[in-house]
Amino acid sequence: MPAIFKMTRQVEFAETDMAGIVHFVNFFRWMESCETAFYRSLELPLISFVPGQVVGWPRVNVSCTYRAPLRFNDTVEVTLFVKKLGTRSVTYLFQFHQAAVLVAAGEVTAVCVGAGEKGGMIAQPIPAAVRAKLQVAPPSAWGG
Amino acid sequence: MPAIFKMTRQVEFAETDMAGIVHFVNFFRWMESCETAFYRSLELPLISFVPGQVVGWPRVNVSCTYRAPLRFNDTVEVTLFVKKLGTRSVTYLFQFHQAAVLVAAGEVTAVCVGAGEKGGMIAQPIPAAVRAKLQVAPPSAWGG
Amino acid sequence: MPAIFKMTRQVEFAETDMAGIVHFVNFFRWMESCETAFYRSLELPLISFVPGQVVGWPRVNVSCTYRAPLRFNDTVEVTLFVKKLGTRSVTYLFQFHQAAVLVAAGEVTAVCVGAGEKGGMIAQPIPAAVRAKLQVAPPSAWGG
Amino acid sequence: MPAIFKMTRQVEFAETDMAGIVHFVNFFRWMESCETAFYRSLELPLISFVPGQVVGWPRVNVSCTYRAPLRFNDTVEVTLFVKKLGTRSVTYLFQFHQAAVLVAAGEVTAVCVGAGEKGGMIAQPIPAAVRAKLQVAPPSAWGG
Numbered sequence: 040m041p042a043i044f045k046m047t048r049q050v051e052f053a054e055t056d057m058a059g060i061v062h063f064v065n066f067f068r069w070m071e072s073c074e075t076a077f078y079r080s081l082e083l084p085l086i087s088f089v090p091g092q093v094v095g096w097p098r099v100n101v102s103c104t105y106r107a108p109l110r111f112n113d114t115v116e117v118t119l120f121v122k123k124l125g126t127r128s129v130t131y132l133f134q135f136h137q138a139a140v141l142v143a144a145g146e147v148t149a150v151c152v153g154a155g156e157k158g159g160m161i162a163q164p165i166p167a168a169v170r171a172k173l174q175v176a177p178p179s180a181w182g183g
Numbered sequence: 184m185p186a187i188f189k190m191t192r193q194v195e196f197a198e199t200d201m202a203g204i205v206h207f208v209n210f211f212r213w214m215e216s217c218e219t220a221f222y223r224s225l226e227l228p229l230i231s232f233v234p235g236q237v238v239g240w241p242r243v244n245v246s247c248t249y250r251a252p253l254r255f256n257d258t259v260e261v262t263l264f265v266k267k268l269g270t271r272s273v274t275y276l277f278q279f280h281q282a283a284v285l286v287a288a289g290e291v292t293a294v295c296v297g298a299g300e301k302g303g304m305i306a307q308p309i310p311a312a313v314r315a316k317l318q319v320a321p322p323s324a325w326g327g
Numbered sequence: 328m329p330a331i332f333k334m335t336r337q338v339e340f341a342e343t344d345m346a347g348i349v350h351f352v353n354f355f356r357w358m359e360s361c362e363t364a365f366y367r368s369l370e371l372p373l374i375s376f377v378p379g380q381v382v383g384w385p386r387v388n389v390s391c392t393y394r395a396p397l398r399f400n401d402t403v404e405v406t407l408f409v410k411k412l413g414t415r416s417v418t419y420l421f422q423f424h425q426a427a428v429l430v431a432a433g434e435v436t437a438v439c440v441g442a443g444e445k446g447g448m449i450a451q452p453i454p455a456a457v458r459a460k461l462q463v464a465p466p467s468a469w470g471g
Numbered sequence: 472m473p474a475i476f477k478m479t480r481q482v483e484f485a486e487t488d489m490a491g492i493v494h495f496v497n498f499f500r501w502m503e504s505c506e507t508a509f510y511r512s513l514e515l516p517l518i519s520f521v522p523g524q525v526v527g528w529p530r531v532n533v534s535c536t537y538r539a540p541l542r543f544n545d546t547v548e549v550t551l552f553v554k555k556l557g558t559r560s561v562t563y564l565f566q567f568h569q570a571a572v573l574v575a576a577g578e579v580t581a582v583c584v585g586a587g588e589k590g591g592m593i594a595q596p597i598p599a600a601v602r603a604k605l606q607v608a609p610p611s612a613w614g615g
Contacts, residue, residue, distance in 0.1 A: 052363060052373070053356050053494055057230070057487035057543055058304075063242045064485065067208045068341050075340060079400070085340070086201070086399060098207045102246035108304075111374060111489055112367070160202075160252075196507055196517070197352065197500050199345035201399055206341055212485050219484060223544070229484070230543060255345055255518060256511070345518070346592075351530045355496045374489070386495045390534035396592075448490075448540075 042176035044077040044119045050111050060108035067101060070133045070145050073117045081172045094160055096149035099128070103145035113137055120176040122183075127151050127162050129173065132181050186320035188221040188263045194253050204252035211245060214277045214289050217261045225316045240293035241304065243272070247289035257281055264320040266327075271295050271306050273317065276325050330464035332365040332407045338397050348396035355389060358421045358433050361405045369460045382448060384437035387416070391433035401425055408464040410471075415439050415450050417461065420469050474608035476509040476551045482543050492540035499533060502565045502577050505549045513604045526592055528581035531560070535577035545569055552608040554615075559583050559594045561605065564613050 048069060056062040078085040086095050109115055116136045123130040128150045135143040151169075155161035165173075192213060200206040222229040230239050253259055260280045267274040272294045279287040295313075299305035309317075336357060344350040366373040374383050397403055404424045411418040416438045423431040439457075443449035453461075480501060488494040506528075510517040518527050541547055548568045555562040560582045567575040583601075587593035597605075 049363075049367075051356070051360050052488060053359055053496065055489035056484060057489065057491045058239050058241070059489045060241070062485055063245060064208045064211045067211065068339070071341060072339050075337075075400070079337075095202050097202070097204070097252065098249055100246070100248050101207060102244070104244045105242055108241065112363070193507075193511075195500070195504050196344060197350055197503055200340060201343035201345065201347045203345045208341065212483070215485060216483050219481075219544070223481075256507070346527050346529070348529070351533060352496045352499045355499065383490050385490070385492070385540065386537055388534070388536045389495060390532070392532045393530055396529065 041081060041172055042121045042174040043180060044073065044080060046073045046076050046117045046119075048072070048115050048117065050109050050113045050115065052111055055111050058108075060110055061113075063103070063105060066103050066105075066135065066143055066145060069115070069117050069135070070101075070103075070119075070131070070147055073119045073133060074131060074147070077119050083169055083172055094152050094154050096129070097152060097160065098147055098149050100148040101146065103143060105143045107137070107140065107142040109135075109137060109142060115142070118181075120181045121173055122146070122176065122181070123148075124165075124170070124173055124175050126164050129165070132176075132183075134181065185225060185316055186265045186318040187324060188217065188224060190217045190220050190261045190263075192216070192259050192261065194255050194257045194259065196255055199255050204254055205257075207247070207249060210247050210249075210279065210287055210289060211291075213259070213261050213279070214245075214247075214263075214275070214291055217263045217277060218275060218291070221263050227313055227316055239296055239304070240273070241296060242291055242293050244292040245290065247287060249287045251281070251284065251286040253279075253281060253286060259286070262325075264325045265317055266290070266320065266325070267292075268309075268314070268317055268319050270308050273309070276320075276327075278325065329369060329460055330409045330462040331468060332361065332368060334361045334364050334405045334407075336360070336403050336405065338399055338401045338403065340399055343399050346396075348398055349401075351391070351393060354391050354393075354421075354423065354431055354433060355435075357403070357405050357423070358389075358391075358407075358419070358435055361407045361421065362419060362435070362437075365407050371457055371460055382440050382442050384417070385440060385448065386435055386437050388436040389434065391431060393431045395425070395428065395430040397423075397425060397430060403430070406469075408469045409461055410434070410464065410469070411436075412453075412458070412461055412463050414452050417453070420464075420471075422469065473513060473604055474553045474606040475612060476505065476512060478505045478508050478549045478551075480504070480547050480549065482541050482545045482547065484543055487543050490540075492542055493545075495535070495537060498535050498537075498567065498575055498577060499579075501547070501549050501567070502533075502535075502551075502563070502579055505551045505565060506563060506579070509551050515601055515604055526584050526586050528561070529584060529592065530579055530581050532580040533578065535575060537575045539569070539572065539574040541567075541569060541574060547574070550613075552613045553605055554578070554608065554613070555580075556597075556602070556605055556607050558596050561597070564608075564615075566613065
């Protein structure tokens with residue numbers, strides 16, 4: 040089912056701050072790690088430098104809501120849901136669970152870009168080979 | 184006017200990624216740096232370990248929208264606006280400009296916490312000494 | 328053999344920089360992650376807030392030598408060797424391999440501290456329960 | 472005197488860890504920030520993508536010794552000394568002071584690279600235009 044993907048991590052010492060909890064920016068790093076592992080599972084390159092292919096997926100909008108703190112060595116389960124699939128963009132929903140409790144939820148909208156002129160990036164339609172492997176998760180899957 | 188605060192930074196090499204642009208999570212680090220500098224300018228401790236005082240401001244909701252990429256050594260101007268002031272929480276709006284162009288905008292809602300039992304944190308009303316120094320920026324200031 | 332420990336990671340997008348390779352500071356984060364996983368494997372807490380126990384292991388000296396760059400999605404094998412075991416300190420040697428090629432090597436000397444007065448930290452002998460689980464790796468193991 | 476350069480920073484919240492002090496990897500980020508500011512002061516590009524010019528300065532060896540911890544909002548003064556200037560490499564020494572007390576010292580050896588074949592990097596002699604602006608600091612300057 041290529042619309043949902045799960046990854047597990049243990050909180051690292053460097054991810055904590057002086058309040059004794061995970062610093063909030065790390066949830067965005069975990070979202071990206073989960074997206075990368077999702078693409079790896081689909082045998083799709085997330086980033087490609089082959090001419091004519093996708094160059095990358097710069098973020099246009101990201102957000103995260105925090106419900107409970109995580110601490111050093113906690114095990115966190117990250118679940119990715121493909122929420123929307125546009126012509127040139129994709130929106131992922133992420134849920135973070137610790138021991139079956141939802142501790143945070145985030146969203147990332149990324150746009151598909153190819154190489155433009157002078158080393159720039161230009162939005163482009165999601166290539167057919169990529170689109171063929173992506174599917175939107177039903178709202179019931181993420182409690183929407 | 185304790186409702187708006189500006190800070191300038193230059194993009195560091197470690198803030199870039201292999202796409203040659205600033206990695207998106209750094210905008211959240213800059214929001215927090217600007218909030219810290221804002222508190223310093225008000226002569227308020229952002230974090231205090233004095234018993235009975237504010238312990239910190241954990242984030243409950245954050246978001247960022249990206250319009251244009253930033254690159255190594257670019258100068259970015261970060262502007263903080265106090266958007267909402269609740270009993271126990273505050274919402275900041277941040278605008279990021281490069282050479283007068285708005286390249287990104289973000290929001291952070293943080294809740295005021297004090298020390299709870301067993302080393303935990305518990306939401307508490309924003310102390311009067313802090314509230315006295317904070318003021319909501321008029322929407323006209325941030326183009327709202 | 329509690330003197331050597333191996334961990335595998337895949338390079339994350341956020342760990343790269345605009346040169347297209349892993350930013351050098353990440354090797355130190357990986358050293359610490361490997362040390363944490365090593366302690367977990369020994370069922371020892373790396374950090375403890377139980378009064379009278381080890382509070383932590385602040386670093387007093389660290390170094391890293393780089394031989395070849397790593398790139399996004401590369402698999403890196405991190406090997407920890409306990410190189411020296413002092414009364415109050417430990418020195419770890421780390422080797423980083425990609426496809427059996429040594430790409431980097433680092434060292435970390437950390438000192439064992441307990442809680443001092445006024446929230447400070449004070450060096451203390453490594454507790455017997457910890458020392459009982461640590462053993463120095465023979466130089467032949469790390470090619471020394 | 473283009474052999475010594477000073478930069479001041481205030482410790483950010485995100486730079487602390489659960490031990491309540493600056494996480495040790497940040498000192499390496501500060502070394503790199505100081506190196507970047509040093510190059511800016513010399514009106515030299517640290518990184519250039521102009522064909523035939525320096526592409527970058529990958530690190531081959533780095534180290535840091537820690538004497539005292541730094542905490543949130545502390546002001547740290549970073550001093551860079553050009554310690555050695557080779558044909559293809561440079562070694563910087565960094566000292567970190569807080570209120571005139573030396574809290575840490577580090578070294579970075581970086582090699583000058585240009586663009587090689589297939590997008591790779593290849594060591595090259597430091598260009599004359601760069602070398603003309605660099606000078607070795609006398610050991611007496613850094614207490615060597």
